[in-house]
Each structure stands twice: as C-alpha cells, then as structure tokens.
Amino acid sequence: MPDAALVDSTPSFQPLYQQIKVRLLQNLQAGDWKAGEMIPSEVELAARYKVSQGTVRKAIDEMAAENLLVRRQGKGTFVATHAEETTQYRFLRLMPDEGVAAGMQRRLIDCRRMRAPPDVARALGLKGGEPAVQLRRLLLADERPVVFDDIWLPGHLFKGLTAEKLSGYRGPMYGLFEAEFGVRMIRAEERLRAVAAQPEESRWLAVPEGAPLLSVERLSFTYGDRPVELRRGLYDTTRHHYRNELS
Amino acid sequence: MPDAALVDSTPSFQPLYQQIKVRLLQNLQAGDWKAGEMIPSEVELAARYKVSQGTVRKAIDEMAAENLLVRRQGKGTFVATHAEETTQYRFLRLMPDEGVAAGMQRRLIDCRRMRAPPDVARALGLKGGEPAVQLRRLLLADERPVVFDDIWLPGHLFKGLTAEKLSGYRGPMYGLFEAEFGVRMIRAEERLRAVAAQPEESRWLAVPEGAPLLSVERLSFTYGDRPVELRRGLYDTTRHHYRNELS
DNA sequence: AAGTGGTCTAGACCACCTG
DNA sequence: AGGTGGTCTAGACCACTTA
Known part of the structure; x- marks a missing residue:
C-alpha cells in the first residue's frame, strides 16, 4: 500500500510516481548525481521512498523518455550526458546531403x-546589465565553413570560461559545460527561418552577400525550465540540411 | 502466466507486449479500426489475446507514445487522427512570430x-512511369501567401482525388486522406534548407526573386514505414518561423 | 553468483466519463 | 451504476552484465 505520509492529500490528485519523479529531479538539480554517473538501483530507491519497485520504475521510465536518464540493462540507470555521444552532437540536426554524418571541426x-x-x-532572464559571456565560432566540414554560431551564456553560471578552456576541450561544448560548470542542457526550443547573408556572415561562411542561409535560434533550458543559453546559428545549406522527424 | 502458444520461441527473445503491439498494428493497417474510432478496451484485448491487462497496457502505452493511439481516461483508447486537431495541423510547425497560431487559408x-x-x-517507391497525383497549393495568413506547396501522391492509392474534393473539404488535408482513401500519415521526415526564390515561386509568394525562402522537403509514411507522400514546401519566413523542440 | 534492469501476472483500488 | 483508463502493489521469473 502507498505510504500515507507521501501521498499528496491536496484536492488536486497527484500520482505517487509523479512525486517520486519530483524527488529524483531535485536530486539531479542539486548535483547529487553527476552527468554520466549511475543513480541508485530501482530496488534501493523503492526502499528509500517506501514504495514498490514498479512505482519507481514508472517515474524513471518517464525521465528516460525525456532524455534525463538512460537505462542500461544489467548495468544500471545513468544520468544523461552530452559528453559521450561520440556519434553526433545530441542537439545538432545538421546532416550532410550525401554520406554519413561525420564529426565537424570547431x-x-x-x-x-x-x-x-x-x-x-530578456531571453536568459537576466537583470539589465548583468554580465554575460559571448562566444562566436565556426563549424567546418572538410575544411569548409558550414555553421557560424553566436552564443550567449549567463555570466554568473560560467565564471571561469575562457578561450583556452574551450579550445583545449575535446568533444561537444555541452560536455564541457556539464563537467566544468555543472550546467546540463536538457531541452531546447529552436526557431528556424531563411535569411540573406549579411556582410560579416558572408565572410565567415565564404558565401556571397545575400546568399540564403538557414538561421537557427536556440534557447536551451536546464532543470526547472531555466533558460541558460541563447544561440543563433547561421547554416550554409548548400551541401547540408537540417533534419527533423515528425510524428 | 504467459500463454505458451503466444510466446515467441525463436532464439531472439521478443517480449509478449511487443507481439501484442504487432497484432494491434496489423489491426490498424487492415483498417479494422478507422481513424478516430475507439478500439476495444484493455480488458477485452487482454481476454482476446490471453494475457494480463498490464501487458496489453504496455503495448498501448508505446503506441500512444508514437502517436498511433490516443488514450482518454474514462472514455477509451482511440485511433489517432489528423481530422480533429482543430488547433493546428499536426505536422505543420510554422508559427507566426507574434501572436497565437491561427488557422491559415488554403x-x-x-x-x-x-x-x-x-x-x-524513387522517393515513393513507385515503378518508373507509374501514375502519381500532383497538387500545388498556397497557404495564406491574413490574406498574405506564406507557404507554396508542391505535393506528390501515389496514383494507385488516391484514385478519386480531384480538385473539387479538395476544395470542398473542411479541415486538414490529411483528414481527407484518412476519410476518403484510408491513408493515414503516422510519421514524416523533413529536410530543411534555405534557398533563393525562383521566378515562379517568387510570383506565388509575392516576394522578390532571389529572396531567401525556407525549403521543407517532407516524406510521409504510413503503417509499415511505407512512404506515401512527398512534399516540398517553400515558406516565406519574414513573419513566421519553423518551430522545433529538442530533447 | 550476484546485481541490475525488463517482463508478466493477478488483484485491488482510484479517477473520470456516460447514461 | 457501470465502464473505461490510471495507479499501486507484491511477487515471480527472465535477460544482461560483471566479477
């Protein structure tokens, strides 16, 4: 039977597994378990919260569906990370028109x-005049520039971020953010549009002024739906495209 | 206990609920339940397949997650449809920059x-020379053209499709496809890029030649991952954008 | 062998909808 | 009141990984 102390007795009914989910989320947000680490087993969590394994299981199921956790049979359940996806960057939907997705140079x-x-x-929820970090970078495929990115981060969350740190790091930038600053991107909203290349952009991307470019504005969120990154990318889509799945 | 006759005894293990899922999928594909209709209750399906309700439940859970079925508490489980989503077309990710998503004129x-x-x-898996239906249309917001669509359908699946039928139908085009031709779009892949407006396109969309447009190539699939629609849309993104969620 | 997640069951009870 | 999906439990057993 459900633990009476845990059951939400407010008029609005809230399932037990949702309450478990909230507690797990709090653990994640508090940094009790770091990115890539294993979380306690289902049976242990069930004992800890005095519910059945099935209830913990349902909470974890939902969090796995939201890409917050990753289940690995026989091994355990792990905190999702951007650091190990060697195949492709998790949030990057750009694909080469021909051939297989290969890593790009930064x-x-x-x-x-x-x-x-x-x-x-406004987008990042900062007070006027608060410090921010601005990054600009290029992504190249086969020595050819393909993406010109303009990235903004809240200054207070990324205190020691320097060009050296960024250049020295192997792997996705979001992996660095997790490891060095404890900021995990769990969700993002993108707005896409076609724009004409402005003078500066056309130089970086080596395209004529006025050439059509894909503009991708991304707002990334961490736990609790707090926005922590604003990014505007300009993609040269002559040899690449943005891939999306609908269902 | 699981019905021995149902358990897949091949070396590769297949969970019972996956086998249930396959059978439900077959029912959908065969047209036993039409779009928008209610399917049998969980208890009845459990009895029919001689498994527990929980097993049927898990199968339906996955199909609901894939937007094949829709659960409605207290009412039943229904076959997903494009016909009733009055709010917005399910596959259309175009949003106005300001204000709320309003329906567009066709x-x-x-x-x-x-x-x-x-x-x-090639895209639709037709033999060379097989018949196809081509549609062209505009979508307008506030009397202004925003989308110019070029749509291809396999001729053998859309025998009686005429301009009159299309013009006379209220609601999303995919709703007509479901009701009149039994073709349900359940998944689509899109490729986005920025292109320069060609002469004909620029006339339809009332933009200058060479203006940047968002090109959206969509390949839509029905049950069994059979491609049944190829579409190329050109979006004028001066007052609208393509919205996407990442996770 | 022991630990992890994954499947399946049977039954109880709850929330929601309809007649 | 009766049907539907939604939650929760306790326990059994299976598949996968590691030591």
Whole structure:
C-alpha cells in the first residue's frame, strides 16, 4: 500500500510516481548525481521512498523518455550526458546531403565577457546589465565553413570560461559545460527561418552577400525550465540540411 | 502466466507486449479500426489475446507514445487522427512570430495526374512511369501567401482525388486522406534548407526573386514505414518561423 | 553468483466519463 | 451504476552484465 505520509492529500490528485519523479529531479538539480554517473538501483530507491519497485520504475521510465536518464540493462540507470555521444552532437540536426554524418571541426573566433544586451537579457532572464559571456565560432566540414554560431551564456553560471578552456576541450561544448560548470542542457526550443547573408556572415561562411542561409535560434533550458543559453546559428545549406522527424 | 502458444520461441527473445503491439498494428493497417474510432478496451484485448491487462497496457502505452493511439481516461483508447486537431495541423510547425497560431487559408492551385518523375518515383517507391497525383497549393495568413506547396501522391492509392474534393473539404488535408482513401500519415521526415526564390515561386509568394525562402522537403509514411507522400514546401519566413523542440 | 534492469501476472483500488 | 483508463502493489521469473 502507498505510504500515507507521501501521498499528496491536496484536492488536486497527484500520482505517487509523479512525486517520486519530483524527488529524483531535485536530486539531479542539486548535483547529487553527476552527468554520466549511475543513480541508485530501482530496488534501493523503492526502499528509500517506501514504495514498490514498479512505482519507481514508472517515474524513471518517464525521465528516460525525456532524455534525463538512460537505462542500461544489467548495468544500471545513468544520468544523461552530452559528453559521450561520440556519434553526433545530441542537439545538432545538421546532416550532410550525401554520406554519413561525420564529426565537424570547431574553430573558436571569440570569447568575451560583457553586459548582456537587452534582448539577450530578456531571453536568459537576466537583470539589465548583468554580465554575460559571448562566444562566436565556426563549424567546418572538410575544411569548409558550414555553421557560424553566436552564443550567449549567463555570466554568473560560467565564471571561469575562457578561450583556452574551450579550445583545449575535446568533444561537444555541452560536455564541457556539464563537467566544468555543472550546467546540463536538457531541452531546447529552436526557431528556424531563411535569411540573406549579411556582410560579416558572408565572410565567415565564404558565401556571397545575400546568399540564403538557414538561421537557427536556440534557447536551451536546464532543470526547472531555466533558460541558460541563447544561440543563433547561421547554416550554409548548400551541401547540408537540417533534419527533423515528425510524428 | 504467459500463454505458451503466444510466446515467441525463436532464439531472439521478443517480449509478449511487443507481439501484442504487432497484432494491434496489423489491426490498424487492415483498417479494422478507422481513424478516430475507439478500439476495444484493455480488458477485452487482454481476454482476446490471453494475457494480463498490464501487458496489453504496455503495448498501448508505446503506441500512444508514437502517436498511433490516443488514450482518454474514462472514455477509451482511440485511433489517432489528423481530422480533429482543430488547433493546428499536426505536422505543420510554422508559427507566426507574434501572436497565437491561427488557422491559415488554403488555396488550391493545381491538381493533376501524371506519370511520376524519376525522383518522385524513387522517393515513393513507385515503378518508373507509374501514375502519381500532383497538387500545388498556397497557404495564406491574413490574406498574405506564406507557404507554396508542391505535393506528390501515389496514383494507385488516391484514385478519386480531384480538385473539387479538395476544395470542398473542411479541415486538414490529411483528414481527407484518412476519410476518403484510408491513408493515414503516422510519421514524416523533413529536410530543411534555405534557398533563393525562383521566378515562379517568387510570383506565388509575392516576394522578390532571389529572396531567401525556407525549403521543407517532407516524406510521409504510413503503417509499415511505407512512404506515401512527398512534399516540398517553400515558406516565406519574414513573419513566421519553423518551430522545433529538442530533447 | 550476484546485481541490475525488463517482463508478466493477478488483484485491488482510484479517477473520470456516460447514461 | 457501470465502464473505461490510471495507479499501486507484491511477487515471480527472465535477460544482461560483471566479477
């Protein structure tokens, strides 16, 4: 039987497994389990919260469906991470028109701290004038520039972020954010549109001025739906495309 | 205990609920339950297949997650449909930059039958020279053209499709396809890129030649991952954007 | 062998909808 | 009141991994 102390007695009914989910989420947010680490087993969590294994299981099922956790049969359940997906960056939907998705080279253009411009501050929920970090970079495939990214991060969350750190790190940038700053991107919203290349952009991407580019504005969120990254990418889609699945 | 006759005894282990899922899928594909209809209750299905309700439940859970079925507490489980989503077309990710997503007007430009061009035939899995239906249309918001669509369908699946039928139908086109031709779109893959408006396109969309447009190529699938629609849309993204969620 | 997640059952009870 | 999906339990057993 459900533990009476745990059952939410407010008028609005809340299933037990949802309450378990909230507690697991709190553990994640508090950093009790780090990215890539194994969380306690289902039986242990069941004992800890005094519910049956099936109830814990349902909570974990949902979190796995949201890509917060990863189950591995026989091994355990692990905190999802951007660091190990060697195949492709988890949030990058750009694919080459021909051939298989290969890793792209990165080239850091700029890394500076400044006061957040109004639109950035609004998107990231910063007070006017709060510090922000701006990154600019190129992604290249076969030595050809394909993506020109402009990235904004809240300054208070990324205190020691420098160009050296970024250049020295192997693997996805989000992996660095997890390991060094404890900031995990769990969800993002993107807005896509077609735009004409402006002078500066056309130079970085080596396309004519006015050439059509795919503009991808991304707002990334961490636990509790707090926005922690604003990014605007310009994609040269002559040899690549943005892939999406609908269902 | 599981019914021995149902348990797959081949070396490769297959869970019971997966086998149930296959059978439900067959029922859907065979048209035993039409779009929007209620399927038998969990207890009845459990009795029919001689498994416990929990096993049927897990099968249905997965199919609901794939948007094949829709559960409604207290009412039953229903076959997913494109016909009733009055809010927005299920596969249309275009949003106005400001304001709330409002329905768009449709304007049919053309509807003709012809032999499928090679690239269309390849995408739809047609033999060279098999008949196909081509549709062209505009979507408008506030009297302004926003989307110019070019749509290809296998001729043998859409025998009686005419301009009159299309114009006379209220609601999403996919709703008509379900009701009149029994063809249900359950999944689609899209490829997005930025392109420059060609002369004809620029006239339909009332934009200058060379203006950047968002090109959306969609291949839609029905049960059994059979491709049944190829579509190329050109979106004017000056007042709209393509919205996507990552996780 | 022991530990993990994965499947399946049988039964109880709850929340929601309809007549 | 009766049907539907939704939750929760306790226990058995299976598949996969590691030591």
